Amino acid sequence: MEQIRKQYKKILSDYIGNQSESDLYIGQNFIKRMIQKNVTPEEVISIHKRALEEIYDDIPESVLHGYDFLIEVMVHFGLKVQEHQALLAKQEELRIEMEIATKIQNLLLENEIPSPSCVDIGMISVPLRKMNGDYVHFMHDDERYLSVAVTDVVGKGVPAALCMSMVKYGLDTLEYANSNPSYVLEVLNRIIEKSIDDSMFVSLCYIRYNLQTNVLTWSSAGHEPSLYYEEKSQSFHDLESKGLLLGILPEAKYTQQDIELNSGDFVIIMTDGVTDFRNREEIDSRQIIKELALANRHLTAQEMCEVIYSELQKLHDFKLEDDFTVVIIKK
Amino acid sequence: MNVNVQFREDGDTLLGYIEGEIDTYTAPILRDELEMIRLSEGLSVELDLSNVNYMDSTGLGVFVAFYKKIVKENASLKLVNLSSRLTRLFEITGLSELMEIGEGGATNARI
Secondary structure, three states: OHHHHHHHHHHHHHHHHHOOHHHHHHHHHHHHHHHHOOOOHHHHHHHHHHHHHHHOOOOOHHHHHHHHHHHHHHHHHHHHHHHHHHHHHHHHHHHHHHHHHHHHHHHHOOOOOOOOOOOEEEEEEEOOOOOOOEEEEEEEEOOOEEEEEEEEEOOOHHHHHHHHHHHHHHHHHHOOOOOOHHHHHHHHHHHHHHHOOOOOOEEEEEEEEEOOOOEEEEEEEOOOOEEEEEOOOOEEEEEOOOOOOEOOOOOOOOOOEEEEOOOOOEEEEEOHHHHOOOOOOOOOHHHHHHHHHHHOOOOOHHHHHHHHHHHHHHHOOOOOOOOEEEEEEEO | OOEEEEEEEEOOEEEEEEEEEEOOOOHHHHHHHHHOOOOOOOOEEEEEEEEEEEEOHHHHHHHHHHHHHHHHOOOEEEEEOOOHHHHHHHHHOOHHHHOEEEOOOOHHHHO
């Protein structure tokens, strides 16, 4: 401390002597060193006061009292700064933990988009924050069945991500891609209902595709209705169902329906983050998605997903409000 | 953005009038308000949502949790005067099959 005091006095008297920019610069760098040495703001003022007293012996008492006052006041300022620094350290700790959790989630939920020969599949899933509350699960039995589950857990961030791991393991235990979609939903519903809080739930759309007959069987639990484009009639159909969200009633039953995909047909499965325009009620997002898909249906399923994402992002002024997931199955 | 709830008792019916937007930030406020209701067997709760202009899935969660509590206590719940946007939300999620949703009486005028 004594050394700091001496150095400060030297810099201060140099500055007072010629008031040059370079002395000011030296002073600014010196304060950085003082911060590193944990010198508090009130100590800086105290050092300043003493240095002035040593340089001049005619400083009026009243000015020195003024400094004493400032020193006392700055004690509180210093405490607040310390508190703030402690918070910053805590925040950094949380950020690191969050990063690790995100990595774990990415590993857990990693799932490759299958590429069977007779049908084209595309997917995009973008989390709003670091962790994703949407999840897409694929299963593929060598050229016989392919299944896709698109899920959305209520809420965002960490709570949703934790719940999502459970959904993933539920789906994993079902093992085979040929299970009936309605059965899959009933099993998952029971697992989820047992394990989560009363205000949590999951929406899920489950699709099984028979790669030999091109019959697509779907079932939905409280999920945003998928869009089915039929090339023959050149029209879209909503795949509507009244299936209840998963995790609410243990005995909930689900129905399933079949459609046959012919060349040029496609199905778009999405989460509510895609269709929800909170502050722009006038936007008919489903209509926009239909138009985008129709205009780009010559592209691959993956390219169509990307176009839909980039166009909707523009409509949202690049400020999406929810996790965003689109899956397209195209014949 | 905020949410505000006012209650009024009318015999065996508790009328609640909810106003505002229900999202991740305001849902806890609504949940606390609903949790304060002393439920008893036979009590019917009618929540008027005519002035709820937005609700996300977190908001739905609050109603689901409240509905479960109502069922446990043998009370009943009715949601009334939903906008078309909200009605659609309850339909897509299958909740309209579970909960009673309908037109309310002239409840708002009396609160």
